[in-house]
Amino acid sequence: MPTNAEPAAEAARRRTFAIISHPDAGKTTLTEKFLLYGGALSSEAGAVKARGGRRAATSDWMELEQQRGISITSAVMQFPYRGHVVNLLDTPGHRDFSEDTYRVLAAADAAVMVLDAAKGIEPQTLKLFDVCRQRELPLLSFINKWDRPGRGALELIDEIEQLLGITPTPVTWPVGIAGDFRGVVDRRDGVYTRFTRTSHGSAIAPEEDVEPERASREEGEAWAAAADDLALLDAVGADLDPKSFLAAESTPVFFGSALTNFGVRKLLDAVVDLVPPPAPRTDANGNQRALDAPFSGFVFKVQANMDKAHRDRIAFVRVCSGVFERGMIVTNGRTGKPFSTKYAHQVFGQERETLDEAYPGDVIGLVNATEVRVGDTLYLDPPVEFPPIPTFAPEHFRVARVRDTSKFKQFRRGIAQLDEEGVVQVLRDREVGEQAPILAAVGPMQFEVATWRLENEFGAPVELTTTSYTVARRTDAVSAERLRSMSGVRIVERADGDLLALFESQYWLARLEQEHPDLRLERLVAEGRPG
Ligand code: G4P
Numbered sequence: 297m298p299t300n301a302e303p304a305a306e307a308a309r310r311r312t313f314a315i316i317s318h319p320d321a322g323k324t325t326l327t328e329k330f331l332l333y334g335g336a337l338s339s340e341a342g343a344v345k346a347r348g349g350r351r352a353a354t355s356d357w358m359e360l361e362q363q364r365g366i367s368i369t370s371a372v373m374q375f376p377y378r379g380h381v382v383n384l385l386d387t388p389g390h391r392d393f394s395e396d397t398y399r400v401l402a403a404a405d406a407a408v409m410v411l412d413a414a415k416g417i418e419p420q421t422l423k424l425f426d427v428c429r430q431r432e433l434p435l436l437s438f439i440n441k442w443d444r445p446g447r448g449a450l451e452l453i454d455e456i457e458q459l460l461g462i463t464p465t466p467v468t469w470p471v472g473i474a475g476d477f478r479g480v481v482d483r484r485d486g487v488y489t490r491f492t493r494t495s496h497g498s499a500i501a502p503e504e505d506v507e508p509e510r511a512s513r514e515e516g517e518a519w520a521a522a523a524d525d526l527a528l529l530d531a532v533g534a535d536l537d538p539k540s541f542l543a544a545e546s547t548p549v550f551f552g553s554a555l556t557n558f559g560v561r562k563l564l565d566a567v568v569d570l571v572p573p574p575a576p577r578t579d580a581n582g583n584q585r586a587l588d589a590p591f592s593g594f595v596f597k598v599q600a601n602m603d604k605a606h607r608d609r610i611a612f613v614r615v616c617s618g619v620f621e622r623g624m625i626v627t628n629g630r631t632g633k634p635f636s637t638k639y640a641h642q643v644f645g646q647e648r649e650t651l652d653e654a655y656p657g658d659v660i661g662l663v664n665a666t667e668v669r670v671g672d673t674l675y676l677d678p679p680v681e682f683p684p685i686p687t688f689a690p691e692h693f694r695v696a697r698v699r700d701t702s703k704f705k706q707f708r709r710g711i712a713q714l715d716e717e718g719v720v721q722v723l724r725d726r727e728v729g730e731q732a733p734i735l736a737a738v739g740p741m742q743f744e745v746a747t748w749r750l751e752n753e754f755g756a757p758v759e760l761t762t763t764s765y766t767v768a769r770r771t772d773a774v775s776a777e778r779l780r781s782m783s784g785v786r787i788v789e790r791a792d793g794d795l796l797a798l799f800e801s802q803y804w805l806a807r808l809e810q811e812h813p814d815l816r817l818e819r820l821v822a823e824g825r826p827g
Contacts, residue, residue: 303618303655304587307574310657311567312383312614314400316428317410318418322440325554326410327373327384332557333500333564334375334382372612372659380568383659387424395688395718395738396597398427399670402685403596403614403659406434406571408563409547410554413439413446413474416455425460432544434572437464438563443553446474450525453534453549463546465536468562469526470551471511472518479506480551480559481522483529484536491558501557542572574657577616580681587656590676591618591626595668596685598717600753609713611665613674616682620654629673629681637662670718689820690721690736690768693798694743694760696750697732703756704731710754715791720746723788723796734763734788734798765798767805770818778815782808796820 317323373384385404387397401407407428409421417425428435439452449470456464468480471488479490488511492502512519540546548566552559576584577592585592593613600609620637628635637660654660662668671684698707708730715722720742723734737743743760751757765786771779776787776795785808786798797817799805809817 302588306381306619306655307587307657309380310383310574310655311380311406311571312385312404312574312657312659313406313408313567313571314385314387314397314404315408315410316387316397316401316421316424318412318415318420321410321412321415321418321421322554323387323410326408326438326440326560326563327386329554329557329560330382330384330564331373331375333561334377372661374658377564378568381658382564382567383657385659395742397424398688399596399685399718401427401431401433403594403612404433405574405657406436406567408436408438408567410438410440411452411456413441413452413551414444416447416452417459422459425462429462429544434541434544434570435462435547436563436566436570437547437549438554438559439549439551440554442470442472442474442477442551443556443558444475448473449551450528456547456549460547462544463534463540464549465534465541465546466529466549466551467536467566468550468552468559469522469529471515471522473521476518477553477556477558478515478518479503480562481526482562483526489562491556493556499557501560503561538570541570574616577682580683585617585680585682587617589617589680590678591620591624592616592673592675592680592682593620593660594682594685595665595670595672595674598665598668598670600713600717600749609665609717610661610663611668611672613660613662615654615656615658615660617656617680618676620658620660622652624676626674626676627679628668629675629679630669630671631667633667635665635667635674669716687718687721687820688738690738691766692737692740692743693723693763693765693768694735694737695732695763696735696746696758696760699757699759706754707750707756707758710750710756713754714746714749719749721790723790723798725786725788734765735760736768763798764800767799767802768796768820769799769805770816770820771795771797772816775816778812779808 315323315327372386375382385400387400409425411417411421437456453464453466456462466483468482470477470480472478479488481488488506488508490504490506494501536548537546541548548570550559550563550566552563554560574587576586578584593615595611595613597612598609599612622637624637625634626637673680673682696711698704711722711733714720721736723736724730725734735743735746747758747760772795776797779785779797780787784800784804788796788798790796808815
């Protein structure tokens with residue numbers, strides 16, 4: 297990386313994006329293939345290997361993740377491609393972690409949505425898409441697994457339009473039905489690219505551009521069917537439109553098979569060609585921080601214990617302006633305190649490399665960032681504060697108690713840590729104190745992670761008791777006093793100082809609202825939506 301390069305020029309080379317999908321649609325496979333095409337992974341005897349010869353763990357590093365076979369935590373991967381620097385932010389696949397995904401998407405400039413050709417839009421795709429829409433994130437779509445039987449291409453395109461309400465603009469079109477994948481036609485120039493399979497997709501798939509006449513001769517009916525579809529698409533004018541893509545109103549669609557590498561290059565090329573480079577970020581006052589302004593960035597994720605040997609904690613920071621240099625002393629806007637960045641890393645799955653410089657769009661991992669929280673802005677003067685990352689409305693509430701009271705100190709420390717990381721939200725009842733905080737989550741699996749970590753990482757086995765609360769509203773001190781005297785309501789405080797009123801049912805809440813219209817009961821967010 298060049299030293300002291302102009303931040304704006306370096307930013308222009310950056311593409312920072314995330315991949316979202318329903319579990320099993322192929323996000324992990326596609327991530328590995330991007331790394332393969334980016335030269336960050338090399339193939340050896342059919343197995344994808346990471347740098348240093350270790351088997352690529354992608355982001356499934358935590359024991360619990362391995363036991364459950366799902367990806368819970370997020371990692372960041374950076375690789376060069378066609379003279380650009382690609383930053384791929386990994387997102388957890390499970391729906392219970394949509395809050396975590398939301399934070400990651402706050403640091404991305406675009407997203408790639410992976411669909412399984414046999415399944416189309418699945419529930420989790422819808423939920424993640426909703427998050428992208430709220431952030432107005434440009435979205436590329438990849439219809440995966442075309443190498444095996446699935447649904448019709450036109451039917452899938454139609455489903456994107458109907459269920460997501462976004463205009464699909466197919467950029468590539470498959471020749472051969474799902475399960476008989478020959479290649480793709482690029483609708484931008486009409487060129488047909490034919491693929492050849494390699495064993496296990498461990499190497500880049502050989503591609504050959506074939507003239508239409510020869511294609512027609514050699515592919516027969518598959519070619520004729522694709523030509524019919526293409527004529528239809530041309531007639532409706534579903535062409536790539538960069539302007540509406542950037543406005544998150546249309547989504548360029550690509551067909552492929554991550555497993556066999558078919559269509560992966562076209563998609564990666566589109567990431568470089570279509571995803572917008574980092575732009576000046578708007579601060580909390582509505583002003584833009586120029587890319588060439590002194591360093592600034594915001595923390596979108598805090599994660600503990602990535603390295604079991606060190607038991608440390610990493611704050612992930614998206615750089616918004618200027619040059620980040622390791623060792624720099626920056627200011628944390630929330631505390632006003634200086635913060636040393638001596639231990640800055642580039643994080644690649646579970647591996648780390650010391651990082652010396654970073655530019656807008658890059659993500660840095662700050663190790664031992666004990667005083668840093670999600671949403672914090674770090675900067676060099678002049679000061680800046682970026683808007684907070686909204687939290688989801690919790691829908692599940694459990695009371696936590698330490699099983700062995702001699703471990704209370706560890707329990708308290710663990711609970712505070714999980715709260716700061718955003719693993720769960722911690723709610724305190726001033727009458728009960730620290731003994732039995734309420735843990736609040738968007739999805740119940742967050743409790744599993746919290747319990748596991750309290751026991752294994754902090755040495756504080758806990759017992760969680762189910763509560764009957766299902767809905768939370770933000771309130772103020774005056775209303776809280778009145779609500780305390782009512783039945784079926786509980787007043788708790790969140791770490792950010794907000795007072796929340798918990799209700800057992802929507803019905804009860806609605807009744808109270810009707811009877812006492814002057815009570816302040818603010819909706820945190822619509823169900824499952826950040827706000
Ligand atoms: P996820 O991260 O979205 O959850 O999906 P992942 O990549 O783990 O893929 C889920 C399963 O789908 C894996 O199979 C993977 O090999 C398979 N898969 C991914 N892309 C394609 C594709 O383009 N074509 C086909 N046919 N399969 C694909 P698995 O049996 O669960 O795991 P594995 O034993 O193959 O690793």
